[in-house]
Amino acid sequence: MKPEDFLKTTLTDIKVKLTDEFDKNFERKAFFDEKWPQPKLHNRRGSVMMRSGKLRRSIQSKLTSRGIEFSSAMPYADIQNNGGKVEVTAKMKRFFWAMYYKASNGSKNKTNLSIEAKQWKALALMKVGQKMKIEQRQFMGHHPQVDKFIKEIITRNLNELDIKPFKK
Numbered sequence: 001m002k003p004e005d006f007l008k009t010t011l012t013d014i015k016v017k018l019t020d021e022f023d024k025n026f027e028r029k030a031f032f033d034e035k036w037p038q039p040k041l042h043n044r045r046g047s048v049m050m051r052s053g054k055l056r057r058s059i060q061s062k063l064t065s066r067g068i069e070f071s072s073a074m075p076y077a078d079i080q081n082n083g084g085k086v087e088v089t090a091k092m093k094r095f096f097w098a099m100y101y102k103a104s105n106g107s108k109n110k111t112n113l114s115i116e117a118k119q120w121k122a123l124a125l126m127k128v129g130q131k132m133k134i135e136q137r138q139f140m141g142h143h144p145q146v147d148k149f150i151k152e153i154i155t156r157n158l159n160e161l162d163i164k165p166f167k168k
Helices: 002-028 078-084 088-104 115-123 144-160
Strands: 059-064 067-072 084-087 131-134
Touching: 002 059, 002 067, 002 144, 067 078, 078 084, 088 115
Parallel strands: none
Antiparallel strands: 059 067, 084 131
């Protein structure tokens, strides 16, 4: 590697490595070693973050004049990655009611509802405008493991230039 290519090569290597690691967080069901909270709804198949795989596939990275930017075009990416509160909408309530009817199998006997059906009903009974908490399930961002990868890549690329990195 030529010294003038060091920065671009290093940033590209970091971009590729972190994009791959952020993708692997979906397999780990964790942000590196920090497990995601379990979903409150029971009897659901698959990971709450992998129902369709759209969020996982939406992770993008690009080199900028200031470094590397990671993003997702999915509108719910930020609330999943950071957690927070969302306002219940009429559309959400319709979805909750549909899921309740599906989970209760249209049963008229409301005394023997499954836990899942009870939870969907509780969501459906929320008022429009009420705030609903979304647990953080971070999949990209800063983590000590990110620092470790960056340091390893910089050290490797410096060694290719036959320049020794600074010691602590």
